[in-house]
Amino acid sequence: MVERGTALLKKMEISVAEADKRTGKNTVNMQETYTVYLIETRPAESVSEGGTPVAPDTLWRRYSEFELLRTYLLVTYPYIIVPPLPEKRAEFVWHKLSADNLDPDFVERRRVGLENFLLRLASHPVLSNDSIFFLFLTEVLFLVFQKADSRLKSLSAMFRVKNPDKRFTALKHYSEDLSTVISQLLRIRARVADRLYGVYKVHGNYGRVFSEWSAIEKEMGDGLQSAGHHMDTYAASIDDILEEEEHYADQLKEYLFYTEAVRSVCRKHELIQYELEMAAQDLSYKKQQKEELETGTVRIFSLKGMTSKLFGQETQEQRESKVAALEQSIQEGEEALKEKNAESQEFVEKAWNDIERFKEQKEKDLREALISYAIMQISMCKKGIQVWSNAKECFNKM
Structure with a gap:
């Protein structure tokens, strides 16, 4: 489900080949068990002149290092929908599957997910060219100096944009609806898998009963024994299916x-729009102050106006000094507003290009996943029909 057309994937093959459980001390000097993943990279033309494959470059990474890489990309490329990491702990699982993050089956699925994450990055037209990402793949020593987005943290979570971009608002609502739909789908799938597991395992009881029955029958015994064997095979197949x-x-x-x-990109756009509106509001206020000083009139009630009435007006020299300071401040405000406008326009252009790319990728990937899931279900049903057809043949021969 990953396009291999980017320059990086044309030059380099990337895989997460295996996982290994290790024990060591963490940052507070306490013993812990964790999993590391082996990243292998090799040139795309990996066969030497002598015909022997070139050995890959390898290094081990912890899941937390993948998290650091993604955080760095989120901060560095706020306008990009950065591919997500696989889940840290299992969710939406049927009850027979362990949710332990050290469980071998879960670790294997996460290994596949981490490989997909790296291939997603390597196939992205912008992220694939990032130097830190390349170092993550090739250098044993790797440090990400995380730049916290202080602007987001300093603002109240309740700030409101006066003139939000309708496209980003619609995209945010769509992502929330899509999240709800997929969550519901996964919960239903987990419930169906639970019941399916029970149905298949109960078929093992057919096998046990047919086997016991065959022991007391002379002429029917072979047919019953064979039918029981088919039922046992059917019951055991559910583990691989699920x-x-x-x-x-x-x-x-x-x-x-x-x-x-997707919502992260929308929030960052809201922040940029909010700062743009604040810069415009600040500039408007300064221009109003300048007008009031020049005309000597106050259009709105203020403590300053009341003070002037009580203690007299400022001298001409004082007003001229303040007007000069405001003119300088207005000029700086106009430059700041111009910069914010340019920043907003650049963000919207880059973000929307990436959003369009993401939409195409999403439709293609989800269509393929749903079709593959349907094919798997059809195959499973056909196997069930085949088992009962075989049982029927066994009964016919009795």
Whole structure:
């Protein structure tokens, strides 16, 4: 589900080859068990002149290092829908599947997810060219100096934009609706998988009963024994079926996490728009102050106006000094507003280009995932029909 047309993927093959459980001390000197993942990279033309494959470059990374990389990309490219990481702990699972983040099956699924994350980055027209991303793939020592987005943290979560961009507002609402739909779909799938697991395992009881029955029958015994064997095979097949199904569920989960990345871009646009409006409001206020000083009139009630009435007007020299200071401040405000306008226009242009790219990717990926899921369900039903057809043949031979 990853396009391999970018320059990086044309030059380099990237994979997360394996996972390994290790034990060591954390930052507070306490013993912990964690998982590391082996990243392998090799030139796309990986066969040497002698015909032997070139050995890949390898390095181990923890999940937390992948998180650092993604945080760096979120801060550096606020206008890009940065691909999400696979889940840190299992969610939306049927009850027979362990939610332990050290469980081998879960670790394997996360390994696949981390590889997909790297390939998503390497296939992105902008992110694939980032030097820190390249170092993450190739250098053992890797540090990300995280720049916290202080502007977002300093503003109240309740700030409101007066003139929001309708396109980003609609996109935010869409991402929220998509998140709800995919969450519901995953919950339904988990419930269906639970019931399906029970149905398949109960078929094992058919096998046990047919086997016991065959022991007391002479002429019918072989047919009953064979039918019981088919039922046992059918009951045991559910484990592999549901493991395969989890793979398709993980593809849906990726887009569940993508919806948060989309909302992140929308929030950053709201912040830029808010700062633009504040700069325009500040400039308007300064121009009004200048007009009041020059004309000697106050259009709105203020403490300053009341003070002037009580203690007399300012001298001409004082007014001229303040007007000069305001003119300088207005000039700076106009430059600041111009910069904010340019920043906003650049953000919108870059963000919308990436949003359009993401929409095409999303439609293609989800269509493929749903079709593959339907094909798997059809195959599973056909296997069930085949088992009962085989059982029927066994009964016919009795």
